[in-house]
Amino acid sequence: MSREDANHLKIFAGRSGHELARRMCDHLDMPLGAARSEIFPDGEVIVKLDEDVRGRDCYVVLSTCTPVNDNLMELLVFIDCLKRASARRVTCVVPYFGYARQDRKDEGRVPITAKLVANLITKAGADRLVSIDLHAAQLQGFFDIPVDHLSATPVFYDYFMSIRDELKDLCLVSPDVGNVKVSESFANLLGGELAIIHKRRVSGSEVRTDAIIGNVKNKTVLMYDDMITTGGTIVEAAKLVLEKGARSVIAAASHPVMVGLAMERLSSSPITKIVCTNTIPGGDRLSPIKDRYIELCVAKMLGEAIHRIHHNMSVSALFRKTAGAKR
Numbered sequence: 214m215s216r217e218d219a220n221h222l223k224i225f226a227g228r229s230g231h232e233l234a235r236r237m238c239d240h241l242d243m244p245l246g247a248a249r250s251e252i253f254p255d256g257e258v259i260v261k262l263d264e265d266v267r268g269r270d271c272y273v274v275l276s277t278c279t280p281v282n283d284n285l286m287e288l289l290v291f292i293d294c295l296k297r298a299s300a301r302r303v304t305c306v307v308p309y310f311g312y313a314r315q316d317r318k319d320e321g322r323v324p325i326t327a328k329l330v331a332n333l334i335t336k337a338g339a340d341r342l343v344s345i346d347l348h349a350a351q352l353q354g355f356f357d358i359p360v361d362h363l364s365a366t367p368v369f370y371d372y373f374m375s376i377r378d379e380l381k382d383l384c385l386v387s388p389d390v391g392n393v394k395v396s397e398s399f400a401n402l403l404g405g406e407l408a409i410i411h412k413r414r415v416s417g418s419e420v421r422t423d424a425i426i427g428n429v430k431n432k433t434v435l436m437y438d439d440m441i442t443t444g445g446t447i448v449e450a451a452k453l454v455l456e457k458g459a460r461s462v463i464a465a466a467s468h469p470v471m472v473g474l475a476m477e478r479l480s481s482s483p484i485t486k487i488v489c490t491n492t493i494p495g496g497d498r499l500s501p502i503k504d505r506y507i508e509l510c511v512a513k514m515l516g517e518a519i520h521r522i523h524h525n526m527s528v529s530a531l532f533r534k535t536a537g538a539k540r
Contacts, residue, residue, distance in 0.1 A: 267298065272306050308493070408454075445478065471499070
């Protein structure tokens with residue numbers, strides 16, 4: 214990137230996005246923007262910019278992961294800080310978008326919080342949003358600003374093709390009906406078969422798997438989803454496919470949310486390999502599964518997307534090999 218571009222383009226990071234933003238800046242050969250997020254003793258957050266952003270094209274990298282509300286508030290304050298410092302454009306790079314599952318009224322007297330969060334980000338002054346593998350593609354329509362919905366599929370494709378020989382007879386298994394389209398496209402890319410698991414959610418933390426459609430006998434099963442949260446779905450699905458004769462099970466997901474009983478379930482599960490990206494910081498919390506955990510980096514993809522947005526180029530051209538977004 215030229216010095217002139219680097220002077221006009223600024224990338225900043227919230228607390229949950231610092232390492233990822235640093236890698237993005239390394240890819241773009243530019244320094245990370247100088248800014249600080251601090252917490253007052255009473256819990257309030259303050260953002261301070263340590264460099265001039267007047268007239269600049271600014272990007273703030275921050276996933277609204279756990280603690281969700283703290284990170285969301287930091288994002289809103291960051292946007293306001295940049296706008297009041299006269300940034301020309303503020304783009305929120307939110308690799309993992311929290312509250313995405315609250316996207317509809319599936320029963321009486323409940324909110325559509327995903328829309329509320331979209332309104333908050335827009336009202337705070339954001340001009341654009343970039344995210345990876347939203348839980349539902351229609352979330353793009355919740356925003357009154359442009360949304361670049363990126364797919365992590367190319368990152369997973371490169372990794373699994375690098376080990377394709379050891380995967381042998383491969384079967385892509387969709388952990389639920391909503392992810393069938395993505396799993397089918399990914400199966401076509403990797404040259405594998407497709408199977409579908411029928412599940413019933415008993416509660417927010419308990420999932421029951423009842424049946425599987427397709428043949429997994431003597432196959433390496435790859436279960437690919439947008440996120441692993443409590444681990445209930447993926448672990449029960451792994452047990453089911455092994456009962457049906459699968460040789461081994463690999464779990465892959467864009468977002469390693471992994472809260473609640475996730476570490477306990479995954480560490481004691483029959484899953485041989487867990488592959489996720491760094492949309493959410495890993496760190497010590499993943500130590501119980503470090504022997505089977507593989508982290509893929511999305512920094513290059515996000516850096517290229519920012520480069521294209523900054524230069525008014527096509528972002529969709531980055532995703533020739535993509536399994537699309539979950540519906």
